[in-house]
Amino acid sequence: MKFTLQATDSQSKARAGLIETAHGTIETPIFMPVGTAGTVKAVHQHELVDAVKAQIILGNTYHLYLRPGLDVIQAAGGLHRFNSWLGPILTDSGGYQVYSLTEVRKIKEEGVTFRSHIDGSKHLFTPENVMDTQRIIGADIIMAFDECTPYPCDYHYARRSLDMTHRWLQRCCDRFDATDPLYGYEQALFPIVQGSVYRDLREKSAETIAEFGRDGNAIGGLSVGEPAEEMYAMTEVVCDILPTEKPRYLMGVGTPINILENIALGIDMFDCVMPTRNARNGMLFTKNGIINIKNKKWEADFTPIDADSDLLADRVYTKAYLRHLIRSQEILGAQIASLHNLHFYLWLVREARKHIQAGDFREWKNKMTTQLGEKL
Known part of the structure; x- marks a missing residue:
């Protein structure tokens, strides 16, 4: 894996870069749709490419280990061949699920x-x-095994847990370095910074993780119930320590506003179930704010879900129709809403990248964050 830093915003710590993997190049900042069990719920693989414009997706070690099981995945030749996703894949180690x-x-x-x-x-x-x-x-990027502490978390427990996570990281690295990839391409291992919301623990963890010198680094244990201000504070502390020449992945984050604020702090990679999970419950994200499509106000609204979107250029679905599908619990409703939200998330990080490269990211981000939280 290779990471190239292409641009840094002059008024924030936002970065634009490229991550090169065996299955393709990823433009950062990037949002990664979550395909926990080998599938992004309600979305075909070709739609992820053509409509959503996803560049990398996630799988989850815990879920795939249990079902379909490792024998099936290995017999298929790895997850790429099993699920027919040809682009890069990242796997979470299962630490969060065990937590x-x-x-x-x-x-x-x-x-x-x-x-x-x-x-x-x-x-x-x-x-x-x-x-x-x-x-x-067989994911391109794999995660170290860690303990994700809850929020709130006692300081002494967080410290003991952090020390164990670091010992586990050494064991992960030893095993990873002593084994070979199985399918003819290289894999990259990312350590995970922990430490709850304690500044000294986060600093200690970031310094320790940086010393391992792996291809990239992740930040875990945030977006687990703490206030957004705590998340931003811990992210800033860690990003100031982690090496600039390696990609930084903030795990499990988050809302569109969370993503923009953390991009401004120096994060390159994000994932979250929010766009698909919320879509199935009728919550749509747009550049002008949030729509609860179940509300009666959309019952006879025959305007497009998002007039500016190029998601479904050949077929325009209206708010009224999507409301009908969601309220009727039709599978197509979950599919259309999921496509919309994922498309929006990928649009958002592409726009962030453009503004970082143009040098006006902070101004654009401040304007967008005032709009994105509005309830329409």
């Missing part, structure tokens, strides 16, 4: 024992076998 299984998991130095949410069967994730699992899945 969310509070009642059915036990964390020890060896790793995490947990019970499947599918059938209750017992499993163990260790730094070593998570690296092996991600080798089998």
Whole structure:
């Protein structure tokens, strides 16, 4: 993997760059649609390319490990061949999913024992076998195994957890470096900065992660319930320490406003289930604000969902029609709304990139953030 920094905004820390992988080049800043179980919900792969203009998608180690299972994925030749997505893929290590299984998991130095949410069967994730699992899945970018602390989190617990995450990172790197990719192309390993909302812990973690010198770095444990101001403060602390010549990935973030504010702090990569999950519940993101398409005000609104969008150039769906589909729980409603939201998120980061390169990002960002939170 290769990262090239192309431009930096003069009035903020926003960056534009290129990430080159075996499955294609990614223009940053970038938003990555979440394909947890090998699919971005309700969206065909060709739509991700042609309509959404996605450049990279996510898979999740925990979910893919449980179903369809590693034997199936390896027999297929890796996730790219299994799901027919030809572009880059990033896999989360499963640390966040294990974190969310509070009642059915036990964390020890060896790793995490947990019970499947599918059938209750017992499993163990260790730094070593998570690296092996991600080798089998075959993502271009794979994540280190970490513990994601909750919010709020006691300082002493956060410190102990952070130290263990760093020990796990060393084990991840040792295993990764001792093994080879399975499908004829290189994979990159990203460590994850943790430390809850404690400045000294975040600084310690960022310094430690930077010393490992991997191809890129991630920031985890944010967007887990803390106020946005805390998220921005921790992101700024970490970005000031992480090396400028490596891409920075803020995991699980977030709203359109969150994305723009964190781009301004120096983040290059984002992912979040929000555009698709909220779409299925009738929430649409637009450059002028947020639409709850279930509201009665859209019942007889026969204007396009987004008049400026080039998403469906040959077929215009109206707000009234989408409202009808969502309220009727028609599958097509989830599909159209998901396509719309993902298209908007990818449009937003492309526009951010253009303004970074043009040198007027901060002015544009400030204007956009006042619009994006409006409820229409």
